[in-house]
Amino acid sequence: MTQQETYAEKLTRLAKERKSIICVGLDPEIDKIPLHGEIEDVVFTFYRNILQAMIDENVKPAIVKPNYAFYFQHGFEGLKALQRIVGFCHENDIPIILDAKVGDINKTAQAYAKGIFDWLKVDAVTVNAYMGRDVLEPFFPYCREGKGVYGLLKTSNESSGELQDLELKDGKKVYLAAADILAGIYSKKEVTSGSLGGVVGATYPIQLQELNDYFVSRNVVVPLLIPGVGKQGGSAADVVQALGGKKNENIWMHRINVSSGFSEAYIAQKTTDYAGAAVKELKRLNKEVGP
Amino acid sequence: MTQQETYAEKLTRLAKERKSIICVGLDPEIDKIPLHGEIEDVVFTFYRNILQAMIDENVKPAIVKPNYAFYFQHGFEGLKALQRIVGFCHENDIPIILDAKVGDINKTAQAYAKGIFDWLKVDAVTVNAYMGRDVLEPFFPYCREGKGVYGLLKTSNESSGELQDLELKDGKKVYLAAADILAGIYSKKEVTSGSLGGVVGATYPIQLQELNDYFVSRNVVVPLLIPGVGKQGGSAADVVQALGGKKNENIWMHRINVSSGFSEAYIAQKTTDYAGAAVKELKRLNKEVGP
Numbered sequence: 001m002t003q004q005e006t007y008a009e010k011l012t013r014l015a016k017e018r019k020s021i022i023c024v025g026l027d028p029e030i031d032k033i034p035l036h037g038e039i040e041d042v043v044f045t046f047y048r049n050i051l052q053a054m055i056d057e058n059v060k061p062a063i064v065k066p067n068y069a070f071y072f073q074h075g076f077e078g079l080k081a082l083q084r085i086v087g088f089c090h091e092n093d094i095p096i097i098l099d100a101k102v103g104d105i106n107k108t109a110q111a112y113a114k115g116i117f118d119w120l121k122v123d124a125v126t127v128n129a130y131m132g133r134d135v136l137e138p139f140f141p142y143c144r145e146g147k148g149v150y151g152l153l154k155t156s157n158e159s160s161g162e163l164q165d166l167e168l169k170d171g172k173k174v175y176l177a178a179a180d181i182l183a184g185i186y187s188k189k190e191v192t193s194g195s196l197g198g199v200v201g202a203t204y205p206i207q208l209q210e211l212n213d214y215f216v217s218r219n220v221v222v223p224l225l226i227p228g229v230g231k232q233g234g235s236a237a238d239v240v241q242a243l244g245g246k247k248n249e250n251i252w253m254h255r256i257n258v259s260s261g262f263s264e265a266y267i268a269q270k271t272t273d274y275a276g277a278a279v280k281e282l283k284r285l286n287k288e289v290g291p
Numbered sequence: 292m293t294q295q296e297t298y299a300e301k302l303t304r305l306a307k308e309r310k311s312i313i314c315v316g317l318d319p320e321i322d323k324i325p326l327h328g329e330i331e332d333v334v335f336t337f338y339r340n341i342l343q344a345m346i347d348e349n350v351k352p353a354i355v356k357p358n359y360a361f362y363f364q365h366g367f368e369g370l371k372a373l374q375r376i377v378g379f380c381h382e383n384d385i386p387i388i389l390d391a392k393v394g395d396i397n398k399t400a401q402a403y404a405k406g407i408f409d410w411l412k413v414d415a416v417t418v419n420a421y422m423g424r425d426v427l428e429p430f431f432p433y434c435r436e437g438k439g440v441y442g443l444l445k446t447s448n449e450s451s452g453e454l455q456d457l458e459l460k461d462g463k464k465v466y467l468a469a470a471d472i473l474a475g476i477y478s479k480k481e482v483t484s485g486s487l488g489g490v491v492g493a494t495y496p497i498q499l500q501e502l503n504d505y506f507v508s509r510n511v512v513v514p515l516l517i518p519g520v521g522k523q524g525g526s527a528a529d530v531v532q533a534l535g536g537k538k539n540e541n542i543w544m545h546r547i548n549v550s551s552g553f554s555e556a557y558i559a560q561k562t563t564d565y566a567g568a569a570v571k572e573l574k575r576l577n578k579e580v581g582p
Contacts, residue, residue, distance in 0.1 A: 029398070069395055069402035075410040076367060103392050103419050104360055105448040107320070111360035119366040128394050130421040130443060132450030152421060157396040159423030166468055169458045174465060177457055 007124065007148035008194025008223050008253045010095065014062045015252040020286045022236075023097065023225065024051075025259025026066040026085060030074075032264055034274060039074050043081035046274070048088050050262065053275035059282050061094055065225070065257055068100040086121055095123040097225065097255075101152065102135075103128035109138040117142050124148030126199055126225070133181055136196070143195035148223065153178050153211055156201025156228030179211055179222075186220040194253070197223040202234025202256065209242040216250070223253040230261040236289045246290070258285060298415065298439035299485025299514050299544045301386065305353045306543040311577045313527075314388065314516065315342070316550025317357040317376060321365075323555055325565060330365050334372035337565070339379050341553065344566035350573050352385055354546055356516070359391040377412055386414040388516065388546075392443065393426075394419035400429040408433050415439030417490055417516070424472055427487070434486035439514065444469050444502055447492025447519030470502055470513075477511040485544070488514040493525025493547065500533040507541070514544040521552040527580045537581070549576060 005013070015021050028043045035042045054060055066085060071078035089096050098120060102112045116125045129135045129151045139149045154164050154175040164175040172180075182196050198215075200208045208226065215222040224243070228234040239256050240246055258281075265277035296304070306312050319334045326333045345351055357376060362369035380387050389411060393403045407416050420426045420442045430440045445455050445466040455466040463471075473487050489506075491499045499517065506513040515534070519525040530547050531537055549572075556568035 027399070067395070067399055067402075069393070069399045069406065072406040073402040073410065075406070076370070079367070079370075101394050101419075102360070103394065103421075104358070105446075105450075108318070108358055108360045111358075111364040115360065115363040115366070119364065128392075128419050128421050130394075130419050130454055131446045131448055132453035132455075134448045134450040155396075155422045157422055157425045159396075159425040162423035162472055163421055163465065163468060164423075166465065167460045169460060174454065174457065177454060181453055 004146050006192055006194040007143070007146055008221050010146065011063070011223050011255070012252040014095070018060050018062045019290055020059065020062045020282070021251060021255055021289060022061065022282060022285050023255040023257040024054075024061040024064045024262055024282070025227070025257050026064055027070045027259045027263070028081070029070070029263070032267070034266070034272065038077065040077040040081045040084070043071070043078065044084040047085050049275045050278045051088065051092070051094065053279045054282055055092055057279045057283075059279060059286060060092065061282070063095050063097060063255055064089055065097040065099050068098055083120065090121070097124040097126065097148070097150070098122040099126045101126050101128045103131055105131055105134040106138065109135055113139050113142055117147055124150065124197075126150045126152065128152050129178060129181060133185060136181075136185065140191045143192045148195055148197055150197040150199050150225045151178065151182055153198040154200050154204055154207045156203045156232050156234065160201065160204075175207065175211070176214065179214055182222060183215065183218045183220050187218070194221040194223065197225055199225045199227070201232070202226050202228035202236070202239045203232055205234070205238045205242040208239065212243055221253070223255070225255050225257060227257040227259075229256055229258050236285055240289045256289060261285075295437050297483055297485040298434070298437055299512050301437065302354070302514050302546070303543040305386065309351050309353045310581055311350065311353045311573070312542060312546055312580060313352065313573060313576050314546040314548040315345070315352040315355045315553055315573070316518070316548050317355055318361045318550045318554070319372070320361070320554070323558070325557070325563065329368065331368040331372045331375070334362070334369065335375040337554075338376050340566045341569045342379065342383070342385065344570045345573055346383055348570045348574075350570060350577060351383065352573070354386050354388060355380055356388040356390050356548055359389055374411065381412070388415040388417065388439070388441070389413040390417045392417050392419045394422055396422055396425040397429065400426055404430050404433055408438055415441065415488075417441045417443065419443050420469060420472060424476060427472075427476065431482045434483045439486055439488055441488040441490050441516045442469065442473055444489040445491050445495055445498045447494045447523050447525065451492065451495075466498065466502070467505065470505055473513060474506065474509045474511050478509070485512040485514065488516055490516045490518070492523070493517050493519035493527070493530045494523050496525070496529045496533040499530065503534055512544070514546070516546050516548060518548040518550075520547055520549050527576055531580045547580060552576075
């Protein structure tokens, strides 16, 4: 029997094959999509055309990340568009992280896992473990099948420090205590190595470095998902620096997410060719962060 | 122009009218529902019959709480059942809290708010503010229209202490810092009084009392949603005690949630009349906690 490829191994393999650690965020804002028609078709066509152009231009994304909220807001139409995008990605061997930040416990978390992996059929999901390890545990059986689960650690937004940066009695910050939960699960070998990742904002490069160094020092494999580059103010080059530089072998399992940087590339580049503009932006980013 | 009734005022009015502070949790587990057929119909029929029996027996719930995960796991069929249950509740003047524990920021949180209030048309939602006030802000316009938003504070599950109970440098626990975010928003009068609530588990009556006392001392109106009674081990009578007892006027805006206590009442009571069993359980609980 061949060993199942772990989630982190898959991330590493695809990044090397595609020479990219960029995650293409797929967060549709209808009023920024230059297409008309039914919402389901507009959303699907927009992203299908962008992804197809990337494939055609030999910059197939090493992963994509739709945020559930952007589809959910349009009800069944939005969710059908999400399903079609997921289907297109599978046909083209592009893994999908569903950014849903789910956080519930026991049977409820099991129900989320079922919906996420069995119904929507994505490859990874983001979760919020404010409720502790009870949120994560029901996902472990899926991790054994190669799925990935990213826990929020230090998020990219302005108010993330209100809870996450609070200093504990022992001098640690709350975000490090959140990282501790992940490392603790790994240490007890409760879950497949490389299947539990962390979300850390590009807008906080010092904390990003601190968290990455912490996982390295604990000798655990924690792929990071790093949003916040672009509009939110983070820089992809700073992220790579914080992760130990381009030459660091570990860099391949991490992903830097960019969303509106792609969907609004055509606006920034003053063109109507939205797919071509997104391709250009991905090539630029791959060059900026790649080896 | 008449003043819009605030969310907390609505909770208080309905609890007094219906002599109940019990929230009827609607978390369908297919293998525990004694009906056969399509999932959408099975789920809708089961809860419609339970709620109709409660209405007929003069114990109309003062609120219900479907957990999104239990519907989402069944895909479109599950979500259609949720829509039909919400519709039935509206027709019968029963408000709905969607337990979705959403937690995202800015435009993404706006998208969640749109899906929750404009598409699913519920009256309140649970949110996870590990990411800080950025999670809550996009909900404020809905709060002005009488909607409610409950932030997770100290949750009912076993591992809730892993992050929530950590002691900060100033001696406070993390769950109190989460409560502080809500109180701070109220103090600055950024949101309608009584529209931001908190989730606190019945399994932690000491922390429940501490949090309720804290809000009272800060002079802010924070309706609490209290799950964890029944299987999880919390007692409804203890909850009432922690909230200052039956005679406390504030008690009416709070809600104690029971889910499987209703859906599995027919199993506990060894009967096939699942609706009648749920009615009996609601009457018992109302008597236990009511004035």
